[in-house]
Amino acid sequence: MTLLIGLLLPLLGTMLGAAFVFLMKDEMPLRLQKTLLGFASGVMVAASIWSLLIPSMEMSSTSNFQLSIFNSQLNEVLPAAVGFLLGIGFLLMIDELTPHLHIGTDKPEGMRSHLSKTAMLALAVTIHNLPEGMAVGVVFAGAESSISNISLASAIAVSLGIAIQNVPEGAIISMPMRAAGNSKWKSFVIGSLSGAVEPVGAVAVLLLASLLMPVLPYMLAFAAGAMFYVVVEELIPEASNGQHSNLSTIGFAIGFVLMMVLDVVMG
Numbered sequence: 001m002t003l004l005i006g007l008l009l010p011l012l013g014t015m016l017g018a019a020f021v022f023l024m025k026d027e028m029p030l031r032l033q034k035t036l037l038g039f040a041s042g043v044m045v046a047a048s049i050w051s052l053l054i055p056s057m058e059m060s061s062t063s064n065f066q067l068s069i070f071n072s073q074l075n076e077v078l079p080a081a082v083g084f085l086l087g088i089g090f091l092l093m094i095d096e097l098t099p100h101l102h103i104g105t106d107k108p109e110g111m112r113s114h115l116s117k118t119a120m121l122a123l124a125v126t127i128h129n130l131p132e133g134m135a136v137g138v139v140f141a142g143a144e145s146s147i148s149n150i151s152l153a154s155a156i157a158v159s160l161g162i163a164i165q166n167v168p169e170g171a172i173i174s175m176p177m178r179a180a181g182n183s184k185w186k187s188f189v190i191g192s193l194s195g196a197v198e199p200v201g202a203v204a205v206l207l208l209a210s211l212l213m214p215v216l217p218y219m220l221a222f223a224a225g226a227m228f229y230v231v232v233e234e235l236i237p238e239a240s241n242g243q244h245s246n247l248s249t250i251g252f253a254i255g256f257v258l259m260m261v262l263d264v265v266m267g
Contacts, residue, residue: 002152006140006159007199010132013163014195017170021178021187028175031247036168037239038248041231042255043165044132050263051139051158052224055150056080056217059142079217086218087131087225094127095233129169129194131226132162133201138223140202141209142216157266161259166195 020028060079139158142150174191178184205212205219212219239248 002156003140006156007136007202009156009159009163010129010136010166010198011192011195013166014129014170014198015192017167017172018174018188018191018194020171021174021184021191024175028171030242031244033168033172034239034244034248035251036172037235038251038253039255040165040168040251041235041239041248042252042257043161043259044227044231044235045252046256046259046263047135047158047161048224048227050260051150051154051161052135052220052227053080053084055139055142056083056220056224059217059220079215080221080224083218083221084225084228087222087227088229089225090222091127091131091226091229091233094130095229127230129166129197130201131223131230132166133198134205134219135223135227136162136198137202137205138212138216138219141206141212142220144209145213145216151266153266154263157259157262161262162198164258165255166198170195 057076057080061076136155136159139150139155143152143155170191173194174187177187177190182190236248239245239251
């Protein structure tokens with residue numbers, strides 16, 4: 001039951017955010033949007049560091065993951081460095097190959113496509129949410145294993161932190177769709193479905209957990225790299241562009257500290 005709740009929390013956060021479309025008549029106020037984008041960035045960065053990169057290096061320090069050709073210090077950081085770069089590269093490849101719209105823009109990116117703006121926006125959100133689902137699956141796989149220092153409470157903290165981050169994300173997706181002329185229910189459903197890839201990705205990682213154990217430090221860092229890519233490519237540019245960027249900085253600080261506290265206290 002704990003595992004099920006942990007896997008579904010991010011999706012529930014997205015649905016809660018998408019439900020904002022029933023509470024607001026017009027577009028989301030710019031000040032609120034900037035604050036929420038910064039908050040989401042802070043949560044993802046903190047989760048990547050405390051819940052993914054640090055456990056990756058801690059696991060790499062054990063003899064099971066060390067290579068004899070390197071010294072202990074290099075052995076400790078190498079899987080985290082390699083996995084992080086692979087995560088960045090994986091999302092970069094998907095970003096380049098998949099036609100999509102960045103949050104807050106009307107300019108399509110990726111390979112040429114005749115897809116509608118709604119379809120391209122859905123693809124963009126899928127790219128956005130995939131690493132988050134992978135991160136949840138990886139930390140729960142680590143919590144279930146006996147070779148990592150990741151506790152079940154820490155895994156729940158990651159899931160809860162991503163769920164909190166998904167609240168503004170769901171709103172940022174559904175509100176523009178409503179403003180573009182879609183019905184409230186259609187905007188809510190598409191905004192909610194944007195988070196469906198997260199439990200799917202998490203379950204896929206868990207099903208492959210037995211095969212992934214030998215490379216778990218790399219997988220933890222891979223998820224961190226993918227999440228960092230989303231923050232740097234999507235969230236921060238949109239949060240810092242135009243007016244009220246100082247609010248996104250405040251939101252980032254609050255989100256970062258909240259996720260850091262959640263991980264340390266619950267871990």
